[in-house]
Amino acid sequence: QVQRVESGGGLVQAGGSLRLSCAVSGRTFSSNVMGWFRQAARKEREFVAVIGWSGRRTTYADSVKGRFTISRDNVKNTVYLQMDSLKPEDTAVYYCAERAGAWSTQADEYDAWGQGTQVTVSS
Numbered sequence: 001q002v003q004r005v006e007s008g009g010g011l012v013q014a015g016g017s018l019r020l021s022c023a024v025s026g027r028t029f030s031s032n033v034m035g036w037f038r039q040a041a042r043k044e045r046e047f048v049a050v051i052g053w054s055g056r057r058t059t060y061a062d063s064v065k066g067r068f069t070i071s072r073d074n075v076k077n078t079v080y081l082q083m084d085s086l087k088p089e090d091t092a093v094y095y096c097a098e099r100a101g102a103w104s105t106q107a108d109e110y111d112a113w114g115q116g117t118q119v120t121v122s123s
Contacts, residue, residue, distance in 0.1 A: 022096030
């Protein structure tokens, strides 16, 4: 059974950093587009970042551009989200997701999801 397990969330003060990891087990994921999404309380799930299979192509939401960096290690079957200069409005549950098809920033076009990890940024 394929599993996607996020880790690295927690409580941090505004201006701080966190590094999220999403480890995929059960098969290789090197051919898939990998995305990070987040969902704050009482809000819809929103796109954060996406990375192509080679790691060379990335896209970010405007709200995180310049502060977050997505990367992947296809040997370790892991995708990362480095989050710097965190703001209280970054507080949310963060999810990694896989997509076997074409590039997308739309959550409903992703095929499989992790369970999420909570990120809380205090002011």
